[in-house]
Amino acid sequence: MAVRPGPAAFQRRGVRVRRISLAIVALAMLGALASGCGGGGKVIVQNGEQISVNRTKYLKALDLQRKQDWFNALKEWDEVIKDEPRFALAHHNKAVCYDMMNFVPEALAEYELARRYDPNNSITLNNLGAIYLRADNRLNSAFDALQEALKLDPYRPSIHYNLAAAYLTSKDFDKALMHADTAVDLVAAPSKETENGLQKSVDLPMLARYLLRQAECHIERSEMDKARKALERVEKQCREKVPADLWARVGSAESTEEVPPRG
Known part of the structure; x- marks a missing residue:
């Protein structure tokens, strides 16, 4: 089994710099939700359905992602997802963490889950299209996702x-x-x-x-x-x-x- 390089290696390659706009967009989405979180939990409406998010776990994952601590942020997003597997924003931001570290297959899988649970999110569709462009033989899928995003957010x-x-x-x-x-x-x-x-x-x-x-x-x-x-x-x-x-x-x-x- 191939051993993946640690975070220091990714920083040397400049991966964080090249994909920093992904993190900024994701954190803007996160911040919008964080401002509404109160108490121990938060009920939000996602795609017409109510779901409950653990505020403490959510804010911990958010803080790590803001610090660009991608590995530990991934672990915390996993904890958020364990409580609510349908939470599209958690899948989206887990994908961003993978994306920033250039783990393309893992990021692709999480963006797909985010789209499944929130199919009309133009940011998720845009990021999904971008990572399809970096995957093998997925150009048609990239066009599909990006054209969907364009219709929603021209x-x-x-x-x-x-x-x-x-x-x-x-x-x-x-x-x-x-x-x-x-x-x-x-x-x-x-x-x-x-x-x-x-x-x-x-x-x-x-x-x-x-x-x-x-x-x-x-x-x-x-x-x-x-x-x-x-x-x-x-x-x-x-x-x-x-x-x-x-x-x-x-x-x-x-x-x-x-x-x-x-x-």
Whole structure:
């Protein structure tokens, strides 16, 4: 049996940094419930059905997840689920913990359970679609989950971001660019009052990721000038570093373009 690396190894790989947006979204969902928890338990309505959640166990799991202590948070979410196996939010956040550690099959199973118990949660569907993209031969499943999420929540930029990735994988570069552009437009709130031309509330690391995907779409469409502009925005507007391989793809693609004869 293969031995999985411990949390220190995952931190060295940067897994927590790459998937930090997952944790932020999950904690926003958790916080909404925590604010309503009182006493020893809490009855909530989930998908038209009342379920009871143990407040103490729930808050302990929440605290560990906020601290990004994924292994111990998993144990505590298991305790919450033992009391109420139908609690979709617990399955969702257990999936997030697995996802942040790159345990794809385990995360996939928990997201599926979360969808079973709360089928109209766009955040769960979006995360499920994203992890299908990382699983083997699950592109169609990714499209199904992401399209469901889009119907429920058409203005969530991360859904468009993930759909752009799905269409890139399927080599439908026109649709990939459409969703990449939408993701960027939904995040990049302009302002004439700031040095970078963006409102102070803009999440710059998120915008940088979306611009990188937009650049990838332009590269696949052989639109190198537009790709370069997107990469320049990453560095100038977002103050983030562009991966060297993306700059290389822009440069190498340009070098192979046919030069018209002179004279």
